[in-house]
Structure formats: structure tokens, C-alpha cells
Amino acid sequence: MNKRRTAIALVLALAVAVAQQHACSLASAAAGPRVIVVGAGMSGISAGKRLSEAGITDLLILEATDHIGGRMHKQNFGGINVEVGANWVEGVNGEKMNPIWPIVNSTLKLRNFRSDFDYLAQNVYKEDGGVYDEAYVQKRIERSDEVEDSGEKLSATLHPSGRDDLSILRCNGSTIST
Structure with missing residues (x-):
């Protein structure tokens, strides 16, 4: 929180x-x-x-x-320091390739693994060890998808210019509301 x-x-x-x-x-x-x-x-x-x-x-x-x-930092996970993030490049296969991939791969010659997230709910590990219950994880994934869908629907109702946003400005001690 x-x-x-x-x-x-x-x-x-x-x-x-x-x-x-x-x-x-x-x-x-x-x-x-x-x-x-x-x-x-x-x-x-x-x-x-x-x-x-x-x-x-x-x-x-x-x-x-x-x-x-x-994303370049380590995290203690079950008593072991694990490098978090910056270990992979997403979006290397598909119509639009991640623009960082050719730059990274030209010097590091990384291996390419495909992830389809088929078994994500079965493979979410607790920070202090063990695996979360699959049903528990699946409920959170579904809720996350609902929140994402709601956000997309809400953003589609807003004017692209941002005119519905409220801004409060402060300049030289005076407040300007737009």
C-alpha cells in the first residue's frame, strides 16, 4: 500500500x-x-x-x-540475493519487435525463450519460500484483468485532449485553476 x-x-x-x-x-x-x-x-x-x-x-x-x-536491483528471496528485472527483454517475437532487442543482442548474444504464461498460476512463489495456491493466484490474475479492462473503458470515455483533467497551478504565490 x-x-x-x-x-x-x-x-x-x-x-x-x-x-x-x-x-x-x-x-x-x-x-x-x-x-x-x-x-x-x-x-x-x-x-x-x-x-x-x-x-x-x-x-x-x-x-x-x-x-x-x-529494474536493476537485487532482492533477498528465501535467503538468496536474486537480481530482479533487467534480466530479460520482452517482445522479441512478433510483428513489432522491442527496439532494445537488436542493441542488447548485438553485444550479449542472449538466448531466446518463449513464454506463453500457460502455467503462471501454478508457479508463483512466496518470498519466504513455497508456492502460492493456484486458485488464489488465478483469482488475483482475473481481478487484475478486470481492473485493466475497467481502466481501458474509462480512458475511452475521456476526451483525447485531456480537457476533462483538472489542473491546479501555483505561480509566484497565486493559485490558478484550469
């Missing part, structure tokens, strides 16, 4: 910061570009470095977790 609250707070803070930047852009236009990079994973850190090298030094990198590196 803390991660969800942190993520929501990050999104709200980002929305306010971006809106404030937009509302105050006339006052600070002479100062040059101001940039917010979302995420301190490999892409976010790389973007910050490139922006800095290009002379854009008024930038802020926001990270929702308590560490940098994104």
Missing part, C-alpha cells in the same frame, strides 16, 4: 510541477529549458546525462522508489 501511495504522490507532484512549469514559462523563458525526468532507471539517468551534456542543467529526476537503477 505504501508503494501505491508513493506512486500516486509522485504522479500528483509531477502533474503539479509540469503544470506550474507551463504556467510560469513566460516568466522564466530567458533562463532556458527546465526539464523533469520521470524515473531514475537506466533510461532516466541516461536522459539526465544527455540533457546535461547538451547544456540543459535546470533538470530534476524524480524517482518513486527508495533507490536508483530502476
